Amino acid sequence: MQNIVCQFFINPKILAITSLGGGHINQTYKLSIEQEGLTKHYILQQINQQVFKQPLKVIENTLAVSQHIAQKPYYPLHNLTTLPTLKREYYVLDEGNYWRLLPFIENTVTFSRVENEVQAYAAAQGFSMFTKALLDFPVARLHDTIPHFHDSLFRLEQFQCAVGEADSARKQVAHFAIQFIEKESFMFQRVHQLNLPLRVTHNDTKIDNVLIDAITLKPACVIDLDTVMPGYLLADFGDMVRTFTNAEREDSANFAKVEMRMPIFQSLVRGFLGELASWMTLEEKAHLVDGAKWIILEQAMRFLSDFLQNDVYYKVAYAEHNLVRAKNQIALYQSVLKQESQMLGYLESF
Ligand code: ADP
Ligand code: GN1
Ligand code: MG
Numbered sequence: 001m002q003n004i005v006c007q008f009f010i011n012p013k014i015l016a017i018t019s020l021g022g023g024h025i026n027q028t029y030k031l032s033i034e035q036e037g038l039t040k041h042y043i044l045q046q047i048n049q050q051v052f053k054q055p056l057k058v059i060e061n062t063l064a065v066s067q068h069i070a071q072k073p074y075y076p077l078h079n080l081t082t083l084p085t086l087k088r089e090y091y092v093l094d095e096g097n098y099w100r101l102l103p104f105i106e107n108t109v110t111f112s113r114v115e116n117e118v119q120a121y122a123a124a125q126g127f128s129m130f131t132k133a134l135l136d137f138p139v140a141r142l143h144d145t146i147p148h149f150h151d152s153l154f155r156l157e158q159f160q161c162a163v164g165e166a167d168s169a170r171k172q173v174a175h176f177a178i179q180f181i182e183k184e185s186f187m188f189q190r191v192h193q194l195n196l197p198l199r200v201t202h203n204d205t206k207i208d209n210v211l212i213d214a215i216t217l218k219p220a221c222v223i224d225l226d227t228v229m230p231g232y233l234l235a236d237f238g239d240m241v242r243t244f245t246n247a248e249r250e251d252s253a254n255f256a257k258v259e260m261r262m263p264i265f266q267s268l269v270r271g272f273l274g275e276l277a278s279w280m281t282l283e284e285k286a287h288l289v290d291g292a293k294w295i296i297l298e299q300a301m302r303f304l305s306d307f308l309q310n311d312v313y314y315k316v317a318y319a320e321h322n323l324v325r326a327k328n329q330i331a332l333y334q335s336v337l338k339q340e341s342q343m344l345g346y347l348e349s350f
Helices: 055-070 117-133 152-165 168-173 175-184 186-192 233-244 262-279 282-286 288-308 321-347
Strands: 013-020 027-035 038-046 092-094 097-103 199-201 210-213 219-222 229-231
Touching: 013 038, 055 097, 055 117, 117 199, 117 210, 117 219, 117 233, 117 262, 152 186, 152 288, 168 175, 168 288, 175 288, 175 321, 186 288, 199 233, 229 233, 233 262, 233 288, 233 321, 262 321, 282 288, 288 321
Parallel strands: none
Antiparallel strands: 013 027, 027 038, 038 097, 092 097, 199 229, 210 219
């Protein structure tokens, strides 16, 4: 990795390179180097080319977004900017792999599970500040870094192919989950038929993609900008409900404990809609809970498809990991169905 670091710094004195294992997609490292007698930290990241087939599109999108945000004098968060190489390029191509360098945002934390309302409020507020700063970005200028990313009807077809081609042992253990997704898949059609505006959306608003200040517990920085693309606000809201409100981590096998936690939902709504409600259309506001159901079900289907395809997409730690994730998401979906009227009731006041 020395070779890559040398393209960003002249004769760098590398003190450490440690792997940060949180995400499912990229290889992320914390780089520590000595600069002018001080220890400086950076994020060095290899873009996953199985997932992002055209990494230059990712680089272009993230640059365009951060340049736009840089024009906002009152942006309250750190603006994540990709750092240039010595040749003033924004990536290093090494043995066919694309690497980028980002500033390491100090004194922040990420969570894989929300523990309290304060965290939920802060994280939702962070994503809403990011979304708000991009409301006037020309949507058509962004590339689709993953085509059909939240196109659930397309993903449903892929899922049906995966079911058709899966080996019988995997299909058998996944029988209940497969049937459940087939039964509920009308949700995808329902969302598809809504008349929603295309906006610049993050598309991966999971709880560990927002850095929270370790001392003040205020939002510090929205990260993981690879999937910033034209999309629906409902998807971002839905992914927050999916990852913030679950009483368990997304890969917990303790399905009986999986639950959509109402107090966390309420804090999330306050954090997200406080900044954004006045910019949203009536259609968007009316269908926020559908957004949650849509994204939770889509995620269950994505994990299950990957299980049926022998785990080609998400990093897994054991053979049934993706199946467990899918069942966990199904349990969460069921919990949302049970509490749907209370959720809608709470949203009515915004
Ligand atoms: P992935 O696409 O694999 O999810 P992320 O960009 O989300 O990769 O990074 C993985 C983890 O690394 C994050 O959840 C966060 O904990 C940490 N991280 C990423 N970028 C930064 C940063 N700029 N400053 C501090 N920590 C970071
Ligand atoms: C991936 O990169 P990460 O871990 O933040 C995935 C999301 C899924 C999520 C499920 C590019 O997010 O879409 O919702 O895992 N990212 C991509 O945990 O597919
Ligand atoms: Mg991430």
